Amino acid sequence: MIPLILLPVIIPLATFILLLFFRRSLVINQTVTILSAFIQFVVGFMILISVAGDGILVSQPGNWPAPFGITFVADLFSAIMLILAGLISLVISIYSVSAFGKDFQKGIYYPLISILMMGVNGAFVTGDVFNLYVWFEVMIISSFVLLTLGGTKAQMYGGLKYMTMNLISSMVFLTGLGLLYGQTGTLNIADLALKMRTLESSPLITTIAMLFFIAFGIKAALFPFFFWLPASYHTTPVTITALFSGLMTKVGIYAMIRFFTMIFVHDQQFWQPLFLTIGGLTMVVGVLTAASQYDLRRILSFHIISQIGYMVFGLGLFTISGVAGAIYFLAHNIVAKTNTFLMAGIINRIKGTFDLKALGGIYRTYPFISLLMFIPIMSLAGVPPLSGFFGKLLLIIAGFESKQWWITGVAVAVSLFTLFSMIKIWNEGFWKKTPDEDVPAAKKSVPFTMVLPVVILALLTVVMGIAAEPIIRISTAAASQMINPDEYIQAVLGR
Numbered sequence: 001m002i003p004l005i006l007l008p009v010i011i012p013l014a015t016f017i018l019l020l021f022f023r024r025s026l027v028i029n030q031t032v033t034i035l036s037a038f039i040q041f042v043v044g045f046m047i048l049i050s051v052a053g054d055g056i057l058v059s060q061p062g063n064w065p066a067p068f069g070i071t072f073v074a075d076l077f078s079a080i081m082l083i084l085a086g087l088i089s090l091v092i093s094i095y096s097v098s099a100f101g102k103d104f105q106k107g108i109y110y111p112l113i114s115i116l117m118m119g120v121n122g123a124f125v126t127g128d129v130f131n132l133y134v135w136f137e138v139m140i141i142s143s144f145v146l147l148t149l150g151g152t153k154a155q156m157y158g159g160l161k162y163m164t165m166n167l168i169s170s171m172v173f174l175t176g177l178g179l180l181y182g183q184t185g186t187l188n189i190a191d192l193a194l195k196m197r198t199l200e201s202s203p204l205i206t207t208i209a210m211l212f213f214i215a216f217g218i219k220a221a222l223f224p225f226f227f228w229l230p231a232s233y234h235t236t237p238v239t240i241t242a243l244f245s246g247l248m249t250k251v252g253i254y255a256m257i258r259f260f261t262m263i264f265v266h267d268q269q270f271w272q273p274l275f276l277t278i279g280g281l282t283m284v285v286g287v288l289t290a291a292s293q294y295d296l297r298r299i300l301s302f303h304i305i306s307q308i309g310y311m312v313f314g315l316g317l318f319t320i321s322g323v324a325g326a327i328y329f330l331a332h333n334i335v336a337k338t339n340t341f342l343m344a345g346i347i348n349r350i351k352g353t354f355d356l357k358a359l360g361g362i363y364r365t366y367p368f369i370s371l372l373m374f375i376p377i378m379s380l381a382g383v384p385p386l387s388g389f390f391g392k393l394l395l396i397i398a399g400f401e402s403k404q405w406w407i408t409g410v411a412v413a414v415s416l417f418t419l420f421s422m423i424k425i426w427n428e429g430f431w432k433k434t435p436d437e438d439v440p441a442a443k444k445s446v447p448f449t450m451v452l453p454v455v456i457l458a459l460l461t462v463v464m465g466i467a468a469e470p471i472i473r474i475s476t477a478a479a480s481q482m483i484n485p486d487e488y489i490q491a492v493l494g495r
Contacts, residue, residue: 003059004050005072007043008082008121011036016114026102029110034093036114040121041086048079052474056481056491058127066492067188071127075488076478077327081124081254084334087460088246089117091453092239095342098447099239109149113243116142123251127492129180129187132255133173136219140166143248147236158232165228169218176211183208190492193262193485201266209264209271216259219252222312223282226305230289233304234297238348241297242341245304246334253311253330260315261323261482268318275316276407283309283414290421296344296354296429299421300337303380306414307333313411314395317402323479325394328472332379332387332464339376339457346454347373347429350444356425361434369446370430375458377426379465381419387464394472 002010015036022028051057057074060066074082093113096105119138126132140163148159181187183204184195199205214225221229229249233241260271286306293299307329314326346369347362348354363370379386392415399408464471481487 003057003072004043004047005057005059005074005125006061008040008047008085008125009072009118011040011043012114012118012121016111016118019111019114023107023111026106029105030093030097033110033113034090037086037090037093037117040117041083041090044079044083044086047074047082048076048474051076051079052477056488058491066127067186067191070131071188071190071492072125073127073189073488073492074125075481076474077254077258077482078124080327080331080474080478081250082121084250084331085117085120085124085247088243088334088338089113091338091342091456092243092246094449095242095345095453096239097449099345099450100237104150104237108145112142112146112149116146116243116247120247120251124254127189129177129189129192133170133177136173136251137170139248139251140170143244146240147232147244149240150237152235154235158235161228162232165218165225169215172211172218173215176208176215179204179208179211188492189258189262190485190489194489194493196263196265199266205264205266206270209260209266212259212264213256213274216252216256217278220249220256220308220312221252221305222278222308223285223305226282226286229305230298230301233301234295238297238341238345238354241301242338242345245300245341246338249304249308250330250334253308253326256312257315257323257326258482261318261479262485262488272316272318275312275318276404279309279312279316280407280410281309282306282312283410287414287417287421291417291424294356294428296347296356296359296425297341299356299425300340300344303418303421304337306418307337307380309414310392310395310411313407314398316407317398317404318483319398319402320476320479320483321398321401322395323483324472324476325391325398327475327478328394328468329391331471331475332391332461335457335460335464336376336379336388339454339461340373340380342450342454342457343369343373343376346446346450349446349450356428359429359434360432361430363430366446369451372451372454372458373430374426375461377422379461381422382415383419385462385465387461387468390465390468390472394475 059072060069119135122135144163148155218225283306286302290299290302310329311326314322379388382388382392
């Protein structure tokens with residue numbers, strides 16, 4: 001029997017292989033991809049229930065004992081991310097049915113989504129640093145092809161920047177990986193967590209940690225490595241951008257949280273100010289740049305950067321409450337940010353533009369569609385009782401508890417600027433009169449397969465706010481498992 005923990009990798013791989021035999025059958029591609037995503041979503045919940053009830057899941061394919069063989073591990077943090085990855089894959093697959101023309105969907109589009117999800121899920125359940133590198137490479141290759149699918153000049157230009165920065169990230173990652181193995185003789189995460197406890201802080205350990213920080217920082221679009229994201233994300237179809245915004249940078253943050261709570265725990269006097277400073281700069285630069293934009297996709301892209309800063313802020317506190325706030329905020333942002341990009345696609349469908357100056361009057365013509373946009377943008381701004389409010393509240397409380405006054409003040413100020421950007425989107429796109437108000441226009445219909453995903457995500461944003469307490473408890477338990485990794489080490493190594 002296949003272990004439950006291997007299914008998040010096996011299912012998308014099997015889906016990819018199956019779709020290769022039916023590349024010209026659009027109905028089979030759509031149906032199989034949606035069904036596969038739904039199964040991945042359910043499996044994520046099954047893993048969460050198993051971990052919460054029976055403890056951390058571990059599998060050693062080939063029966064090689066850790067730390068010598070390939071290890072798959074799922075703790076609470078991994079399970080949360082698997083659920084979110086399955087959800088985003090599901091809504092993107094449904095949305096794609098009507099978002100693209102038939103010619104675009106035929107061929108490799110759906111197989112590429114499956115391969116991308118295999119890489120994402122693999123990164124969440126790997127218990128080995130080298131295999132994390134392998135899953136990163138799977139994601140890079142598939143995401144680059146998705147980014148440039150269509151072959152326009154803008155896509156190729158954006159894809160070149162995307163690929164260049166990710167290749168640099170991979171080289172830095174591989175360098176750090178080699179030095180880490182040379183220093184410890186292992187790449188198993190549990191074994192590293194155990195052995196690093198016995199090593200004293202040294203310039204070499206700090207250098208290795210810095211290499212991983214840079215590698216993950218590039219993938220997560222942290223300051224000052226963020227410029228590739230707004231230069232590439234707005235060039236591809238918005239459905240693909242929604243997929244990337246929900247998952248790609250979040251895998252980088254996931255890895256950063258994992259490594260700097262379990263492995264690189266030395267010299268907090270150096271790392272804490274660095275994380276807090278980089279987090280603050282990422283928040284500020286992202287939100288200020290977003291405020292100056294009028295292209296909806298670029299506004300949302302810069303806000304990806306800004307809100308990554310909040311997650312780094314939570315990690316930089318190096319407390320259970322801070323990391324729990326980062327995990328909750330991460331989950332909220334995956335849901336709300338994906339939804340805003342999907343809504344941008346609907347707006348472009350009914351209005352034919354992403355330019356806020358050319359938009360207007362959407363609320364009067366499409367009140368339900370407007371409500372579906374209002375929910376995620378207000379959640380991103382931190383308006384209660386939506387999920388974004390509790391995400392920011394947790395981080396602010398953790399900041400005050402740690403007496404980190406300046407970065408907590410920055411987080412509050414950035415939240416106000418985020419509210420300004422979201423109100424700008426609402427006023428310009430939905431509330432003001434259309435520039436050609438006197439010219440009557442036919443009301444365009446929005447397909448059900450495009451509306452259903454945004455309804456699901458909007459409802460989830462509301463539920464995550466109203467029922468925040470159980471999610472906060474799970475986030476806190478996940479943070480405790482990483483800050484105190486004894487349970488993880490015992491599950492993997494048996495000691």
